[in-house]
Each structure stands twice: as C-alpha cells, then as structure tokens.
Amino acid sequence: MIALADCNTFFASVEKVFHPGLHGKPVCVLSSNDGNIVALTSEAKALGIKRGAPFFQVKDIIEKNRVAVFSGNIMLYAAMSKRVQSIMKKTVSRTETYSIDEQFLYLDGYERFCDPEQLMRDMVVKIRLWTDIPVSVGIARTKTLAKVASKFAKQYKGYRSVCTIDTEEKRRKALSMFDLADVWGIGRKTYEKLTALGVKTPLEFADKPGDWVDRHFHKPGYQTWLELNGIPCIDTEEILQRQSISTSRSFGEMISTKEQLKASVAHFAASCCNTLRSQDSSAGSVTVFACSNRFREDLEQYANMATAYLDVPSSDTLEITAAALSLVDGIYRQGIQFKKSGVILGRIVPGSVHHILFDSIGNREERVELSRTMDLLNHRFGIKTVGLAVEGGKSEAWKVRRDHATPNYLTDIDQLLTIRI
DNA sequence: TCTGGGGTCCTAGGACCC
DNA sequence: TCTGGGGTCCTAGGACCC
Numbered sequence: 001m002i003a004l005a006d007c008n009t010f011f012a013s014v015e016k017v018f019h020p021g022l023h024g025k026p027v028c029v030l031s032s033n034d035g036n037i038v039a040l041t042s043e044a045k046a047l048g049i050k051r052g053a054p055f056f057q058v059k060d061i062i063e064k065n066r067v068a069v070f071s072g073n074i075m076l077y078a079a080m081s082k083r084v085q086s087i088m089k090k091t092v093s094r095t096e097t098y099s100i101d102e103q104f105l106y107l108d109g110y111e112r113f114c115d116p117e118q119l120m121r122d123m124v125v126k127i128r129l130w131t132d133i134p135v136s137v138g139i140a141r142t143k144t145l146a147k148v149a150s151k152f153a154k155q156y157k158g159y160r161s162v163c164t165i166d167t168e169e170k171r172r173k174a175l176s177m178f179d180l181a182d183v184w185g186i187g188r189k190t191y192e193k194l195t196a197l198g199v200k201t202p203l204e205f206a207d208k209p210g211d212w213v214d215r216h217f218h219k220p221g222y223q224t225w226l227e228l229n230g231i232p233c234i235d236t237e238e239i240l241q242r243q244s245i246s247t248s249r250s251f252g253e254m255i256s257t258k259e260q261l262k263a264s265v266a267h268f269a270a271s272c273c274n275t276l277r278s279q280d281s282s283a284g285s286v287t288v289f290a291c292s293n294r295f296r297e298d299l300e301q302y303a304n305m306a307t308a309y310l311d312v313p314s315s316d317t318l319e320i321t322a323a324a325l326s327l328v329d330g331i332y333r334q335g336i337q338f339k340k341s342g343v344i345l346g347r348i349v350p351g352s353v354h355h356i357l358f359d360s361i362g363n364r365e366e367r368v369e370l371s372r373t374m375d376l377l378n379h380r381f382g383i384k385t386v387g388l389a390v391e392g393g394k395s396e397a398w399k400v401r402r403d404h405a406t407p408n409y410l411t412d413i414d415q416l417l418t419i420r421i
Numbered sequence: 422t423c424t425g426g427g428g429t430c431c432t433a434g435g436a437c438c439c
Numbered sequence: 440t441c442t443g444g445g446g447t448c449c450t451a452g453g454a455c456c457c
Contacts, residue, residue, distance in 0.1 A: 010457095030425090031424090031425035031426075032425050032426065033423090033424090033425070034423085034425095035423080035424055035425050036424065036425055038425070038426095038457095052425090053424090054423075054424040055423070055424080056422075056423040056424075057423090057424080059423085072425085072426095074426090098456090098457085099428095099456080099457045100457075101457080102457075184455095184456080185455070185456085186455090187454060187455045187456080188454085188455090189453085189454060189455085190454080190455085218431075218432080219430090219431065219432090220430075220431065220454080220455075242427095242428080242429095243428085243429075244427090244428075244429090245427090245428095246426085246427060246428080247426090247427090248425095248426065248427085249425085249426080250424085250425065250426090293424090294424090295423090295424055340425095342426090400425095401423095
C-alpha cells in the first residue's frame with residue numbers, strides 16, 4: 001500500500017501559521033508579480049474566488065470581504081515544507097517527494113506490526129502539533145487511487161484526515177463518486193475527449209476495455225486506467241537529477257531596450273547557474289526566450305527563442321551568461337514592448353567542471369571557483385551582494401512587484417517573527 | 422492599470438544512416 | 440520513365456502536473 005500526504009492549501013496554511021489571527025478567515029496567496037491567485041483557503045473559495053483567477057479581477061470581492069492577501073513567498077514555503085517532510089521521513093522509512101506540498105509514503109510491511117491508517121493519523125497529529133500545517137492522507141494500492149483517497153480525506157471530516165481505499169468495494173464506490181476532471185493525469189483535453197466519448201465518471205473509465213483506452217488515449221491515458229484499476233505502473237524511482245533548470249519572470253513594467261532585456265536575461269542566467277552549482281551539475285545547452293504582453297491586443301505581439309550548445313558542459317556564470325547574452329542579440333526586436341523573458345539550461349550532467357582536449361577556456365576550475373565565491377558572498381550577505389554589472393541596478397523596471405510580502409521568518413535572521421507582549 | 426513559474430513525459434515528423 | 444525498407448536520433452509542440 002502507498003500513502004499520499006498532501007498539505008491542505010499549503011501556501012495559505014503557511015501564512016496562517018505566522019498570522020494566527022487569520023484562523024477561520026479567508027486567505028489568498030498570489031503568484032509572482034501579484035498576478036494570480038495560486039492558493040486560497042476554503043473560506044476564500046466560499047466567496048467565489050477561484051484558483052488561477054487574475055488578482056485584479058477579484059479585487060472587489062477581496063476588499064469587500066476583507067480577505068487577507070499575501071504575495072507568494074516561495075523561500076518561506078520551501079523552508080516550512082522541509083520541516084513537514086522531515087517528520088514524514090521519520091515516520092516511514094521509504095518516502096518520495098512529489099512536490100512542495102506532497103509526499104508519497106510506502107507502507108508495505110508496516111501492517112505486520114501496526115495499523116497503517118493509525119500510523120498516518122498519528123503522523124498528521126504530530127505535524128499539526130509541531131508545525132501547525134494541516135495534512136490529509138490517502139492510502140491505496142496505487143498512487144492515482146491514493147490521490148483520490150486523499151481528496152476524500154480532505155473533503156469529509158469523518159475520515160479524521162486519513163482515508164483508505166483497500167477493498168474492491170471501496171474502490172468502485174470512490175470512483176463512482178469522484179469527479180472525472182479531478183483524476184490525476186486527466187487534464188482539460190482528456191476530460192473533454194472522455195466526455196465526448198460518453199464517459200462520465202472515473203468508474204466508467206476504469207471499466208472500459210484496455211485496448212479501447214490505449215487506442216484513444218495512448219500511453220499516458222492507459223497508465224491512468226491501469227492505476228485506477230489498482231495496478232501500479234507510475235514510476236516509483238526518485239528523480240535524482242533534473243533534466244532542465246529554468247528561471248523566467250513577467251516584468252513589473254514592460255521594457256523596450258536591448259540593455260534592459262539583457263539585464264533581465266543576465267539576472268536569470270545567474271540564478272540558473274546558482275541552482276546548477278548547488279546540485280553539483282553542469283549544463284550543455286542554454287536557451288533564451290522573450291515575449292510581449294499577450295493580453296495587450298493593442299500592442300504588437302512577438303515571441304521568440306534561441307538555443308546555444310556549449311562545447312563542454314559548464315556551470316560557470318561568466319560563460320553561460322555570455323552565451324545567453326549573445327542569444328539576446330538574435331531575438332531582440334526594436335519597437336516591441338517586452339513583458340517576459342527567461343533562461344532554460346538543458347542537457348544537465350553531474351559534476352561542476354568538465355574538460356575536453358582542445359578547450360578555448362583554459363582555467364575552468366578557477367572560473368567555477370569564482371562563481372562559487374559569488375554564491376558564498378550572496379548567501380552570507382544577502383541576495384545580489386555581488387553580481388555581474390550587466391545585470392544592472394536594484395531598481396530596474398523589469399523587477400517584479402510584491403506589494404503584500406511576508407518576511408522570510410524561517411530563513412533570514414534579520415526577519416524573525418516579532419511578538420509584542 | 423493589473424493576467425505566474427517550474428517542471429515532466431509523450432508523440433509525430435524530419436534528418437540521417439545503411 | 441521508373442525511385443525501398445528499416446532503423447535511430449533529435450526536436451518542437453502538446454498535455455499534464457503542482
């Protein structure tokens with residue numbers, strides 16, 4: 001059996017930990033640039049606010065109902081996620097991190113000396129006590145069914161945070177009641193296609209013949225079908241090395257000069273390189289993209305991207321930034337109001353330094369050491385204590401807007417929570 | 422006025438090989 | 440005038456996830 005432990009409305013729950021007065025009140029967390037709603041409590045949902053909605057479109061509801069609003073603070077959420085994860089990892093020996101707020105826990109063997117459901121229930125209580133984060137757990141034979149179970153655990157208080165699908169009867173009942181569009185692996189397109197084919201519930205889908213599913217939905221749909229029928233097939237291996245690393249942002253204000261675009265790209269390239277080195281790896285390709293504001297129909301639309309391949313995989317900020325900047329020359333266009341740009345590093349391989357026989361760069365060790373020293377200074381004295389001059393000053397127009405930010409309570413000694421008595 | 426970011430996997434089709 | 444078959448690798452784009 002496998003369990004999925006899911007933090008309830010995670011980002012909003014973290015904000016509530018540090019703002020205890022918000023208990024039982026509507027809370028929303030915003031995406032980068034305060035653009036969209038990315039997390040919201042049930043109280044906020046009850047007001048008609050939907051996940052993904054642009055902030056400006058629901059501003060009236062938010063102000064009228066005094067909904068608490070926070071700019072997303074991913075550093076804070078990642079730090080809290082680690083604390084929650086560490087409790088889960090101490091509870092079960094084999095776990096797998098699926099996302100910032102979800103963890104799979106392998107329960108095979110535990111039934112020999114305890115009740116797995118009780119084990120999970122005790123874990124949920126402990127997490128609540130130690131971190132104040134509410135968690136729901138679903139237990140079943142496959143990951144997809146465990147996801148279904150966790151939604152039931154969240155939805156119905158009677159389960160006391162843990163729901164188990166361990167019999168054929170429970171599986172069929174759960175799938176007959178579950179919303180087809182909420183099944184893991186069934187997105188908008190697949191849902192539309194299934195509906196058009198007359199399939200209305202996950203149970204009807206699971207009861208279709210396998211070759212019918214394979215013909216219409218190929219491998220991904222077939223895997224979901226197997227999992228819904230209790231046959232595990234979604235890979236359980238931990239992904240040790242990421243295949244790409246990217247940084248991109250929508251700008252606070254649109255920009256039009258090549259210098260500004262280059263400053264943003266240099267900034268994102270440096271950020272990608274930092275991630276690259278932090279996991280002791282190198283990249284073999286650099287992709288740069290930039291585009292205009294797709295919502296402004298009155299302006300000329302433009303989007304372009306370009307990729308450079310490095311002779312030797314590298315994690316050197318100077319080399320990768322230089323490659324990224326020369327790509328900007330190819331995709332920049334005068335007269336375009338740019339709204340977003342980004343850098344994607346690909347062909348990731350282990351190791352920070354690589355060599356070939358005939359190398360145009362002779363001192364790779366020293367150059368990566370220079371980059372590492374910059375990482376160290378920025379870590380010790382704050383982000384962007386040192387950087388490349390081409391990244392520009394602190395108040396660039398392309399910087400994001402964060403009007404409702406919570407401090408980094410857990411990761412910055414200067415931003416600890418202050419309590420007045 | 423204001424509309425997110427970071428990933429993975431699959432597939433079709435083109436380029437290339439013998 | 441007639442112009443194959445089988446295979447691999449790579450890439451772009453789509454679909455999906457949180």
